[in-house]
Amino acid sequence: MNSKFYPLKGLPQQRQLWSWISYDVANQSFTLIVNTLLFSVFFTEVVVQSKGNENQLWSITFGVSMLLAALASPIAGAAADERAWKKEGLIVTGLICSVFTCLLAFIQPGQVWLAMLLYIPANFAFSVGENFLASFLPGLARQNEVGKVSGFSWGCAYAAALFLLCVTAGCIVAFDLKDQPRPFFVFAGLWFLAFMVPVFLWLKEPELVRPPHPGRNLLTVGFVRLGETLRQLKSYRDLAMLMLASLFYGTGMSVVVFFASTLAKEYGFKDVERVIFLAVITVSGIIGTIIPMLFQDRMGHRRSTVFLLIVWILAASGFAFYAYRHEVFVAGGGDPEKFLKWPLWVIGNLLGFGLGSLGSANRAFVGYLAPPDRSAEMFGIWGMMFKLAAIMTFPFAYVRDKAGTPQALILLAGFLGVGLILTLLINEKRGHAAAQVGPL
Template identity: 30%
Template sequence: MELFPTSALNPGVRKREVFGWAMYDFANSGYTTVVITAVFAAYFVGDLAKGAPWGAFAWTLSLSIAYAIVMFTMPVIGAWADLRAAKKRVLMLATAACVLSTAALALTPRASGIAAVALAMLLVVVSNTFYSYGESLTGAFLPELATADGMGKVSGWGWAFGYIGGMLTLGLCLAYVLWAQAQGLPASHFVPVTMLVTAAMYGVAACATFALLPERARPVADAGRVSWGDSWRQLRQTFEQARAFSDFMWLLACTVAYQGGVAVAITLAAVYAEQVIGFKPQETMVLIFALNLAAAIGAFGFGYLQDCIGHKVSLSATLVAWIAVCLIAGSVTSKGGFWCAAAIAGLSMGSSQSAGRAMTGVLAPPQQLGQFFGLWSFATRLASIIGPLSYGVITWMAGGNQRVAIFATTGLFIAGLLLLVPIDMRRGRVAALGAAR
């Protein structure tokens, strides 16, 4: 099987460009794997917040603030980048800001008490905001590279590369953590080092993207005179125009629902594993490593499968699997049982995220990719507020009982399944191509 079959690419697109694009997923996945999922999340709740009942809420609140910022600014940035053909330039700036603020997380153990919590929340807000900008901007390159029939494959390559990058970064961090623990060093010593490793991997790997991925878009006439006010007006027009694309709008609603559940898994898996199931930090890192391996397999495999059976059917299957994950995770008490849930979650995570991005590329009008992917980013960030924040609130109200919260998360995936039903991919693609004429 050819890794990058030419038939999946648009005319004139070289394989090196696709590799460069996929390398950005490789680069930024270390951030979500180490900072958001495996290491800093558990350190924040268990060490900085001292395991207080409000710890999970404070963690999810900091993420929600970042997602709210992105939700209201990314569509405008997407419109501005479309008008000026500046997706790559903005991507470079967002990457630099995320790398620097991630490295700055190494400073949090130097503070104490509430000051340490406040500093960590501030840096998480900043780093996650710029990470999210980069994620949305790189997604907007997808339809420029892949054909409509090949978007599932190409999107799957990106997610698979991403999980490999996440595993590599996490593996390096795990090696250091095991060495540090053998020396009797506390988390306040080895967690800052993992932040520096993550920042370095992100910055170095992203250079491949900047070197190989061209900006294929062309600026509109008089784009040099376009102001942010013009971008806001275009954003409002985009929302109005998007309402005419019913299948795209149903996809956005579906995304808000199911991505809320996925966000819970990404942001709280380590917290749940350590505080409810009893995992130790090094066991959690091994668990997340395995989860990323399963996610890479799921993203790559389902990337090919969804182009054969259809994006909608593929996404439906993964949402059913997510429901099973929530029910298993909320019921088991043993580490082995939780490992089973994590394995299914890994396969589902890669495939559901890959399918959602590919469906967006199919249903978005070709001349408004940055803007419509900005709307998709709006939906995913809204989901990332609703899912984790509701989890944190439910946990706090339940006196720290996270099993109640994980069972409640099942409802988000059920809602996603129901909202997926009205989508007709063929009709939506015809509407998107018609808008370009």
Template identity: 30%
Template sequence: MSSNSLQDAPVYASRREIFGWAMFDFANQAYTLLIITVVFGELFTTVIVGDQDDGFRLANFLWSLALATSYLMVVVSAPLCGAIMDYRAEKKRFLMASYLATVATTAMLYFVEPGFVVAGLVLIVLSNYAYSMGESFIAAFLPELGPPGALGKISGFGWSLGYIGGLFAAGFTLLVLGEATAENFERIRWVGPFAAGFFFVAAIPTFLWLKERGVAKPTGVSYRRIAFGQLRSTFLELRHFRDLTIFLVSLLFSMAGVYIIIAFAFIYGAQVIGWDESVRNIMFIVVQVTAAAGALGFGFLQDKLGAKRTYQMTLALWVVAIVAIWATPELTAWVNARFGWSWQAQYVFLVVGCLAGLSLGSSQSASRALVGVFSPLARSAEFFGFWGLSNKLAGVLGIVMLGVLQTLIGLQASILLCVGLFIVAMLICALVNEARGREAAGAWKST
């Protein structure tokens, strides 16, 4: 095994550097929230495609196909890029490239009008690919920011700051751009340029303060040879990182469920719950606040209880949240009939949104930190490339399964798929030995 060129890295990065790293989460949340989760997803399915005759099933399927395609591109390229970044000490360079590509393609969504389905699909594929690659690139810096016992709260701080960024982005959208409807199209089409501008400006501290600590190995070797050579070496060493491997399989199932919720939660609210604009706007805020609280709270909890146990707790929370999402219409009707009340499902859904928000923030933070704990510093970009692979392969599988399933049985019943995915993830994660995984990462860097 190789020695770790970063073994002399400081125990903690400076507060300014940690803040700069976390600001990338703050910045890119505008893309996740406004383009994938809420505004553009709803705009694409209901206005740009907008085929109501089949209950938007074709529109939903096309949306899932675009996201799955972009995630499949990440599956192919993330580990290769990670290997190159470690070898050439170019994490910031690759991060910059993904950042600029995301900004450019997101801004171009302004030109997607009703009926421009192909243009919308192409730009979503490109922008979401660039954004998703950036997720892996920024995560690769995490193991350098503090000791393993502190990665939970550092990761949680990043995710919580990200959801605060989403709250700012959502606030502007609610106050200035309005709702995603055909009547408001000329205003809401600016959501692409706004998300791009927010990302561009807010991520500047990342590139000013985040350090590139790696040491480049001898040049004169092509990127292709570096990538495949490093990956070949990693695959030969996977037995040494047994617990990381098992965890990435667990992550494949859990993130499949998470990506379904990210891609379809607000579409579900519009099509199944039938909420009005005011409730949709409140849900913007509810999800961001509770997700920030979940990421920060569980981040501190993780450093006390352990990363594996915390991750398992977040999956159990997800199971409860998904059952509540599925049951909202029927539960509301039953309560009203039983007690003579007149509750509306959309208001019950707001309460469920609190639970989903806590689950979302906590599970994403816990999984990223656990990969950081299991990763040797000198191979962090490559290992987080595999994290990106597992994440996005999960996105492909989850979103395609949901996209096909909802064409057969409808969106409401299909959401229960997530329950099965989270339960399988919990069972697989039970095989992970956190202490052994930490020791494997430590042993690698000391030899």
């Protein structure tokens, strides 16, 4: 680990850093295999048997899990800061997610309610666990290195995702598992469990910076601390603006994660081809993480985020034009199988590039502006915004079902545009100084 090409060279707490990174690798099995690749298609095409509202049912199922996570995230984060239970929260949510992921294999056609009852707690636990994971970042990296650490970890996660895609594609071909995703749900759950082991063994809970509120139980103290933070929000106005911006461009990230597979299928990608398409997007995501890892701390967090948002807006607009031309071609009697696919490969690469870089950059930006003694709470609020952003995929699904994919993608570009405007209003130096000083 002494190579000059090792991005984390010279950083302290190497074993803790790698145990933290291992959780980023662990939860990729749920992000990729369940949310991005298989479960949305399985739910809409196998589980839901009455067609016409399958996209809306999927969006509602996903949205309910994210609404619950949004409501729980800031309270759980505040309580974890109060009791120094971030590690416990990370482990508990990981165990819940992995177990319920394995149980997805038992869902049969027509069992919509069972699918909801298993998926909602799995995605809830995964989503809340992401917040606990991110809250360790300010304590593991120096303030001028949060972009590097976040980007490197995100890159490792994408490398794991690429490996998982290769395994999935290989198993589909070797064992003829087309339209049989159930074994992969079990595999995803076991992968999650396996890579949680370093977290359990080596990741340490940061020490409490301030004394807890005496005489308060865990639930009550979460509300107390959250109320204190909301009253002090004027002292953290730049962080608050970043949270609001995250709500809008987080919608774009959620659409890519939860609708990429169904969109690819809509434009003629078969099972193995769809896996290859997602693998290429994943490679682009790995490349995308290089920007935060190498340049964000020097370029500035706001400048990096603005650049990445512009890339995404262009990609979403290009996708909308492609979808429109596809509709015109098919309406004119053209064979959908003969419509050009190479533009979608280009667009997919841009979306994957943005997904990797923007996700990592945003996590580092929040870590840069978050008060150190309230990191779990602030990342809980950050998580709440991303969960609400995921719920905002329902308008995308509704417009897609009622008006068409091109119109839905234009709506998506609009969300990203609002996020870009809000990001331009952030003063990162002022925000970072406020986080170090504390509330006025």
